[in-house]
Amino acid sequence: MVEWTGKFAYQQVADDLRRRIADGEFAETGQLPSYGDLQKSYEITVTVARTAINQLKTNGLVVSHQGKGVFLTPDADRTAAQLADPVGAVTELREEVEKLRTEVGELRQRVATLEGD
Structure with a gap:
């Protein structure tokens, strides 16, 4: 109730x-x-x-x-x-964005390496 x-x-x-x-x-x-x-x-x-x-x-x-x-x-x-829990949601989203940034950075390096060959 x-x-x-x-x-x-x-x-x-x-x-x-x-x-x-x-x-x-x-x-x-x-x-x-x-x-x-x-x-x-x-x-x-x-x-x-x-x-x-x-x-x-x-x-x-x-x-x-x-x-x-x-x-x-x-x-x-x-x-x-x-x-x-909007504060918790924002924290979770920030962590996810940081993870995605890291993955995109790694992909850029791999593409640069492949294009350089």
């Missing part, structure tokens, strides 16, 4: 669902609870549930299929973790 704050209800539900996605709670089935289940567990209206899910869609975490449900995207857990 969410401890309600001054934020809009849909934002709080979306934040909690992001956290749950990042924690791998839905990884086994790859599917989020139905709107009805969200309404019951968070004690919200269907409009709030839909708006929260739409926010997750905007974040690229889920896709919905009419009549079937809401499903995680392939990298949803990683994306959710990055959204939950």
Whole structure:
């Protein structure tokens, strides 16, 4: 259950669902609870549930299929973790960029060597 704050209800539900996605709670089935289940567990209206899910869609975490449900995207857990920890995400991206720079530098040297022969 969410401890309600001054934020809009849909934002709080979306934040909690992001956290749950990042924690791998839905990884086994790859599917989020139905709107009805969200309404019951968070004690919200269907409009709030839909708006929260739409926010997750905007974040690229889920896709919905009419009549079937809401499903995680392939990298949803990683994306959710990055959204939950933006500082950690920036650090991870910096490390990745540095690794790529090193690899590009090595490739340039190899190409220069091959062109020089």
